[in-house]
Amino acid sequence: MNRGGIMGQELMKHFERIEFTHFWDDSDYALEEYVDEPPTDELIASIEEELGYKLPASYIAMMKIHNGGIPVNTCFPTDEATSWEVEYISITGIMGIGREKPYSLGGEFGSLFMIEEWGYPDIGVVICDCPSAGHDVVMLDYRACGRDGEPAVVHVDQEQDYAITFLAPSFAAFIQGLVNEEEFDTSEEDKQEDLRRVAHGQFSPLLSELCANVVEVEHIEGVIRTICAEIVEEKGHFSFHADERSMLMYDLQFWLYTKAYPQTTREQYLAIYEKMIAFGGAFGTGGYAPAFITDWLDARLQQGQITDSYGILRFTASAAQQLIGRLIAVVVADVHDEFSRT
Structure with missing residues (x-):
C-alpha cells in the first residue's frame, strides 16, 4: 500500500464520520496564510518541543494529509451562550504544523504568539483563530491530562477576562462536531x-x-x-x-x-x-x-x-x-x- 493510502487509513481511524473530500475550502487566502506541506516527523517533534506539549495523534494524522487550512464548516455548537451572544463559536481556520505560514503553530501568528503577546493562558496549544482578529481562540487544553495526554478542546475569550468554555473532549470530537455557518446564519x-x-x-x-x-x-x-x-x-x-x-x-x-x-x-x-x-x-x-x-x-x-x-x-x-x-x-x-x- 502506498504512503497516501496508509495515511488515509490512519486518518479514518480517528475520524470515522467525516468525508474529507469536501472538508477544506482551499481558497487563495487559505493556501497563502494557512496551508503548508505535510509535516515530517522531525518537524512535528521540533514543534512539540517548542510548544512544550505532545500533539494529539488525530491532529497529526489530519495534518499529514492536509496541513492546516480553512474548513468548509466553521461553526461549533455550545451548550451555553458565549461572547458571540449565541450558542456557538466560529473559527477562521485550523493551524497547521510548521513555522512557514503565518497561521501555523510556530508561525508569525501561531500558538506562542497568542500566548506570549495576547496573554492567553498557558494551558496548552492554540489551534484555531477566530473572526475577532485575536480576541478569542480555540485551544487544546492539557490541564486535566498533562503535557503528554489527550487534551480537551476549549474556547478562550480575551474580552471576557479569558473565560474558558469547554467544546469537546478531544480534537477528533471537535472536528466531527463542526457544522456549517448556514445553520446559524444571522x-x-x-x-x-x-x-x-x-x-x-x-x-x-x-x-x-x-x-x-x-x-x-x-x-x-x-x-x-x-x-x-x-x-x-x-x-x-x-x-x-x-x-x-x-x-x-x-x-x-x-x-x-x-x-x-x-x-x-x-x-x-x-x-x-x-x-x-x-x-x-x-x-x-x-x-x-x-x-x-x-x-x-x-x-x-x-x-x-x-x-x-x-x-x-x-x-x-x-x-x-x-x-x-x-x-x-x-x-x-x-x-x-x-x-x-x-
Missing part, C-alpha cells in the same frame, strides 16, 4: 442591528468631545455615521480593517484627536485610540486589531502624510486639507441624496 439581522447602531448609537464621551471642536466640516457627527453606515453596507457588519473606508476612519479619528490634542505622541495615540470608536459603547465596533492601527500609522508616516517631529505626530497641512475635502464631499453627497428623496 447575517442579515446582524447587519440591520449594526446599521441601527451606527445611525443612532450614542458617541463615546471622547468622540463627542472631539467632534465639538470641529468647525472645518459641517455636521461631522453625521459624516462619521454616513461613512460607518457605508462600511456596514459593504461588509455586513461594523468593523474596521484595511479597506479604503476603514483607512478613512483611521485618518478621521487621528485628525480629530490631534486637532484637539496637538502634542500627541505615538504611544499616547495608540493608547487612547480604543476610547473613540473601538470600545465606544453604543457607537462602537466592540473590538479592534492593534496591528491594523500601527500598520496604518506606519504607512501614513512612510507616505509623508503624517510627520513625527521630536515624537509629536500630526498630519501635514496638505494631508489634513485633503482629508477635510473628502469629508466635505460626504456632506455634499448626503445633501444631494436628501434632495433627491424629496
Whole structure:
C-alpha cells in the first residue's frame, strides 16, 4: 500500500464520520496564510518541543494529509451562550504544523504568539483563530491530562477576562462536531442591528468631545455615521480593517484627536485610540486589531502624510486639507441624496 493510502487509513481511524473530500475550502487566502506541506516527523517533534506539549495523534494524522487550512464548516455548537451572544463559536481556520505560514503553530501568528503577546493562558496549544482578529481562540487544553495526554478542546475569550468554555473532549470530537455557518446564519439581522447602531448609537464621551471642536466640516457627527453606515453596507457588519473606508476612519479619528490634542505622541495615540470608536459603547465596533492601527500609522508616516517631529505626530497641512475635502464631499453627497428623496 502506498504512503497516501496508509495515511488515509490512519486518518479514518480517528475520524470515522467525516468525508474529507469536501472538508477544506482551499481558497487563495487559505493556501497563502494557512496551508503548508505535510509535516515530517522531525518537524512535528521540533514543534512539540517548542510548544512544550505532545500533539494529539488525530491532529497529526489530519495534518499529514492536509496541513492546516480553512474548513468548509466553521461553526461549533455550545451548550451555553458565549461572547458571540449565541450558542456557538466560529473559527477562521485550523493551524497547521510548521513555522512557514503565518497561521501555523510556530508561525508569525501561531500558538506562542497568542500566548506570549495576547496573554492567553498557558494551558496548552492554540489551534484555531477566530473572526475577532485575536480576541478569542480555540485551544487544546492539557490541564486535566498533562503535557503528554489527550487534551480537551476549549474556547478562550480575551474580552471576557479569558473565560474558558469547554467544546469537546478531544480534537477528533471537535472536528466531527463542526457544522456549517448556514445553520446559524444571522447575517442579515446582524447587519440591520449594526446599521441601527451606527445611525443612532450614542458617541463615546471622547468622540463627542472631539467632534465639538470641529468647525472645518459641517455636521461631522453625521459624516462619521454616513461613512460607518457605508462600511456596514459593504461588509455586513461594523468593523474596521484595511479597506479604503476603514483607512478613512483611521485618518478621521487621528485628525480629530490631534486637532484637539496637538502634542500627541505615538504611544499616547495608540493608547487612547480604543476610547473613540473601538470600545465606544453604543457607537462602537466592540473590538479592534492593534496591528491594523500601527500598520496604518506606519504607512501614513512612510507616505509623508503624517510627520513625527521630536515624537509629536500630526498630519501635514496638505494631508489634513485633503482629508477635510473628502469629508466635505460626504456632506455634499448626503445633501444631494436628501434632495433627491424629496
